[in-house]
Amino acid sequence: MTRHIEDDALAIGSASDATAAITVRSLTKRFGEVVAVDDLTFSLRKGAVTGFLGPNGAGKTTTLRLLLGLAEPTVGEALVFGRRYRDLERPASRIGAVLESNDFHPGRSGRDHLRALALAADIPPGRVDEALELVELASAARRRVRTYSLGMRQRLGLAAALLGDPELLVLDEPANGLDPAGVHWLRRFLRRFAEQGGTALVSSHMLAEAALTVDDVVIIDRGRRIASGRLDELTERGRTTLEELFLALTGATP
Amino acid sequence: MKGQLRAELLKQRTTRTILGLFAAMLGLVLLAVLLHSFGLPADALGDASRQLMVLGRGEFLGALFAALLGALSVTSEIRHGTIRPTFLATPQRARVVAAKVSMGVLIGAGFGLVAGAVATIVGAAALQERGIDVQLDAGDYALLVAGATGAAALWAAIGVGIGALVRHQVPTMIGLCAWLLFVEGLLADSTGGLGDVARFLPGSAAAAISGQGPDTLLAPALGLVLLVAYAATAAVAGAIATNRRDVE
Numbered sequence A: 001m002t003r004h005i006e007d008d009a010l011a012i013g014s015a016s017d018a019t020a021a022i023t024v025r026s027l028t029k030r031f032g033e034v035v036a037v038d039d040l041t042f043s044l045r046k047g048a049v050t051g052f053l054g055p056n057g058a059g060k061t062t063t064l065r066l067l068l069g070l071a072e073p074t075v076g077e078a079l080v081f082g083r084r085y086r087d088l089e090r091p092a093s094r095i096g097a098v099l100e101s102n103d104f105h106p107g108r109s110g111r112d113h114l115r116a117l118a119l120a121a122d123i124p125p126g127r128v129d130e131a132l133e134l135v136e137l138a139s140a141a142r143r144r145v146r147t148y149s150l151g152m153r154q155r156l157g158l159a160a161a162l163l164g165d166p167e168l169l170v171l172d173e174p175a176n177g178l179d180p181a182g183v184h185w186l187r188r189f190l191r192r193f194a195e196q197g198g199t200a201l202v203s204s205h206m207l208a209e210a211a212l213t214v215d216d217v218v219i220i221d222r223g224r225r226i227a228s229g230r231l232d233e234l235t236e237r238g239r240t241t242l243e244e245l246f247l248a249l250t251g252a253t254p
Numbered sequence B: 001m002k003g004q005l006r007a008e009l010l011k012q013r014t015t016r017t018i019l020g021l022f023a024a025m026l027g028l029v030l031l032a033v034l035l036h037s038f039g040l041p042a043d044a045l046g047d048a049s050r051q052l053m054v055l056g057r058g059e060f061l062g063a064l065f066a067a068l069l070g071a072l073s074v075t076s077e078i079r080h081g082t083i084r085p086t087f088l089a090t091p092q093r094a095r096v097v098a099a100k101v102s103m104g105v106l107i108g109a110g111f112g113l114v115a116g117a118v119a120t121i122v123g124a125a126a127l128q129e130r131g132i133d134v135q136l137d138a139g140d141y142a143l144l145v146a147g148a149t150g151a152a153a154l155w156a157a158i159g160v161g162i163g164a165l166v167r168h169q170v171p172t173m174i175g176l177c178a179w180l181l182f183v184e185g186l187l188a189d190s191t192g193g194l195g196d197v198a199r200f201l202p203g204s205a206a207a208a209i210s211g212q213g214p215d216t217l218l219a220p221a222l223g224l225v226l227l228v229a230y231a232a233t234a235a236v237a238g239a240i241a242t243n244r245r246d247v248e
Helices: A002-015 A060-067 A110-120 A126-134 A150-162 A180-195 A207-213 A242-249 B002-013 B017-039 B048-055 B057-080 B083-089 B093-129 B138-166 B169-188 B195-200 B202-209 B220-244
Strands: A022-031 A034-043 A049-053 A075-080 A095-098 A168-172 A199-204 A216-221 A224-230
Touching (some): A022 A060, A034 A060, A034 A075, A049 A060, A049 A180, A049 A207, A060 A075, A060 A168, A060 A199, A110 A126, A110 B002, A110 B083, A126 A150, A150 A168, A150 A180, A180 A207, A199 A207, A216 A242, A224 A242, B002 B017, B002 B057, B002 B093, B017 B048, B017 B093, B048 B057, B048 B093, B048 B138, B057 B083, B057 B138, B057 B169, B057 B202, B083 B093, B093 B138, B138 B169, B138 B202, B138 B220, B169 B195, B169 B202, B195 B202, B202 B220
Parallel strands (some): A049 A199, A049 A216, A095 A168, A168 A199
Antiparallel strands (some): A022 A034, A022 A075, A216 A224
16 A cells, blocks of 8 residues: 555656746755654645645654744655745745744734735735635734634734735645634635636644545645555545544554 | 834834833833932932933933833734744744844844933923033933833843843843843942953943943943844844744
8 A cells, every 4th residue: 555655646746847836856854862853755736735744743843844934854855845945035925924923012913914014925905804704703803812812813823824925825734723603714715716727735743633624635644655645545435434544554553 | 024023013002011110111211210310329429420321211211111112012922822823924033033133133223213312301390490511412312212122122122132042031031131120230349240241241331332331331332243143143143043943
């Protein structure tokens, strides 16, 4: 089974290399003795939602930080649209990203948070209210973030990512802490984003939810890629579940 | 850079932090000036250098609170995590630091102007009220206010740099307060301190700009040049560190 998966992954990787939204090549990140990301290679198919899956501590967040220029790789490279994120002149107009669900000043309103980001990213101020409408947060926009529920904070983060009308979304555990209605909303949102030609990389350890949302998966464990490809091919069109596959691959089954 | 600067100014306008800092500064300026002018014995306030020291509390507190404002503009973003969206919007991190320095210089100058003017006006009035002969002229007053403005603007830049180097909010705040309130005073102490060398420390350079120590401190112009050098060094060091280090 492993061989089949690897072949699949390579096929996807090479086919989309020239125009890939994301290209991760031999990416390694060490923190002292700890190897958080270990020789990781994958690329992303455009117009698809890709689930970036792995157990807690597998290196998902570190990979996303490397991809978004917040950390420097020890070895290898992580490119967005063929370039390092830090070398992009107006990255927010092509890539929207959310790494943490609560990256806000509690005393600032949601709308002011977005206004400051729009100024810095050279995005027309009119986009602020549009983005708030997109995530259905317009009515609470002038309240201080300290009064927001977790779901509202998740959506405000998403609004920040959508400010520049990006073609690529990178979201780290966006469903964390959402209630069922919030999860449903997020899934519908991501599906619509992909239908309109958008590409998304969404990390998650919630497999049942991911299986409903994503087209492709990249599964990592201890910093290494252990599987990648189209979800329906990896699960042999429903003969096995993503959960079974994941547990078998990560060696968590008894 | 213009967008980043406008973003930094908007960030300052949209929380209550700046109001709190401003109110605390104003309250302390009034307290310090009034305590000194009314509390010290009249014969200790007779000569010009002592009067300059009392009115110079505006420069000192303006610089201190401008430094805190500058440092908070960095450490608060790290503490609340907004540094991540900030760097996603502007991955050229040195630009973010430069915008914060510019914002700090602008708002710090405002802090210093108010602190210097209030201390000068209230201090001179209080001394006169006590019947003490104020030996300062218009040139002294102008230098006190202009010096406070410049000193606070430059100390705000130092605060941004130190905040970017230290990153953690509480150690940064304590460090800046401790330096300006105690450490420089201890080092300047005639016994056991650095002696004459203490004139070249950044707090003393700031006091020199407002003409507070014609006999003990550097000349105002020299103090200004030295403090510009300190501010530039801190800002550049902060920008380099911010560029090099990973963001949590």
